[in-house]
Amino acid sequence: MQNPVLFWLRRHLFSSILQTVLTLLLLTVILMVGTSLLRWGVINAVGLSGNVEQCRAATGACWAVIGEKYRPILFGLYPYDEQWRAALAMLVWFITVGVSLSPACWHSRLLWPLWLIALATMSALMSGGVFGLKPVPSADWGGLPLTLLLFSGTVIIGMPVSVMLALGRRSPLPFLRGLSVVFIEGLRGVPLITILFVAVNVFPLFLPADMEVNKLLRIIIGIALFFACYQAEVIRGGLQSVPRGQYEAAAVLNLGYWHTTTKIILPQALRICLPAVTNHIIAAMKNTSFVIIIGLFDVLTATSAVMQDPQWRRYYIESYVFIASLYLLFGFLLSRYAMWVEGRIDARRNPEGVS
Template sequence: MAMTDQMGRTGMLAVLRERYFSSPGNTILSIICFAILALIVWTVLDWAIFSAVFSAAKGPGACKAADGACWAVIDARWQLILFGLYPHEEHWRSGLACLVVVVMTVLSCIPYFWNGRSISIIWIGGFLTFYFLMKGGIFGMTVVDEQRWGGLSLTVFIFVSTVLVGMPLSILLALLRRSDLPWISGLTGIIIDSVRSLPLLTILFAFAVVLPFVLPDWASGDKLYRAILGSALFFAAYQAEIIRGGMQGVPTGQEEAAKSLGVRYFHRIQRILLPQAFKNALPATINQFVITFKETSLFIIIGFFEILASGNAAYGTGNWTFAFVEVYAFIALIYFAFVFSLSRYGAFLERRMDVGDQ
């Protein structure tokens, strides 16, 4: 074992020597680059940790006198960033609702639950639990109107609702797009291409502001749900093309063989076509999930207090107006945690499925 470790270290040293120190010129250039990199790392660490102010006990004045970051604004305003306008005494409900979504996501990532019935139960059950925790009205919980939702919980609600509504719709659109009837496939193609040709912001604005003018009062609903419906339609249009591309990667002989054996259409789609299509479209699907989560920040334009709007309020009121960099860095870290975890899980799935093919 010791000999193997020594050989590994020797091999690494040889690679480093070949790449960075193979000649006097490369050696000088490498030293300069490493020195610049070390300076950048030290400057960032000094600003973010060593010279930073973490406690809000001394107020904003301590931050102004310090040379580093003012993380005290996070200490003072973290509840506003995470929970928005949600009633202070009910913050436990908002935090528990976010935990429900995390548990729902973790369960969805376990291979044991990878079937249509289990995934449906997990997502629908988790979503309903999230909704009733946020909304209240049952088990003695006070009702909290959607206009008072905000922060991270609203961002999570928008993302989960968009995926929950948009994914079945995307499957339906993909199947209609490949229909043998020209007028069905053509009309579906027009719908998909029309939605994809519009910016998401335009769709959100149309569903949130314009749609009530053309609908009766009883059908207009709440602005949040109209905007989520527009976001789900936008997600479905892109995801439908991703799924259709995955379907095109499935050999046509498999479906023809199933037809010759008398397998019904529903079973051909459920057990033969869609599993392979999702496997082929996995990288693009994970990428679409990441994009959808980041696009929740656009809801600030139509007046919703999601996490970015909550961050703006955190430094935009009181004496913390100078600490906007720290607030945005904290919000960026939250986005990074969600997106990076999702991308790493996608990479794990790709490796797992590649191994299954060998």
């Protein structure tokens, strides 16, 4: 019996002369680059507990900059003595997300109260002014908590809006369809930076003199609407992929529009476009870094500000590698979770494993 490992190698890496040459060249490049990175990042590097003098004498990476600056990187402008509140708010966020991703909680009667309570708790912790907590204005929020807040607000607000826009664009009512088309194409036709500038600088000009809307809330809504317009086109593609027979079967059963849409059509459409939906959600996580343009200290902006310290400025690569690792981790986890959901859906649709 042939060894399965050798069979896989022969089939995927050494099936022909050309593929063998390409495989060997790629392995050589990986070995050379990997060896250099290993020497720089591990063997000759200074650890988290190091100091500036050790970093200057070393020939490798200086991870001591992370150990020295992790608090301003992770929490930005948030008051130093109150950063435990921001850390607790992040813990609440991670627990809420973890519970929400569990199949046992996939119901609106559980998710909506869960997120309302979680957001209220996080807001109370970050803002203060209650339970004896020192008030902290939203202008002083920053770092990873701000990034998570922007991302959560974008998805929580943007996903329902995207579904409504997608349904509106396929509506038989000309006015509703035209309004959805204008809104989607209008916001997709301008850069996100423009929308942020409008939310921060232009929108307040249309408000009464005695009325003010929180700057952070305006930014979250702006990013969410931008996200919703792109996501709406993905969901519209899923709606178009649902077989016409599904609509006809619902009509035979005398089901109304909303019952047909929410119980039959939309679940199938979301299953079809799940990979593309996940892709835009991951992009929304990365789009939070655009707030650097309008002066909010998200985790990337905070890192750039920290690197102005003359003692540690030369070790900016290590800091950005750390931030890139955070984004990579979030993106990877979201991607793997989406793959798990796809596998779960396929298993339920085809329990016998018949192709």
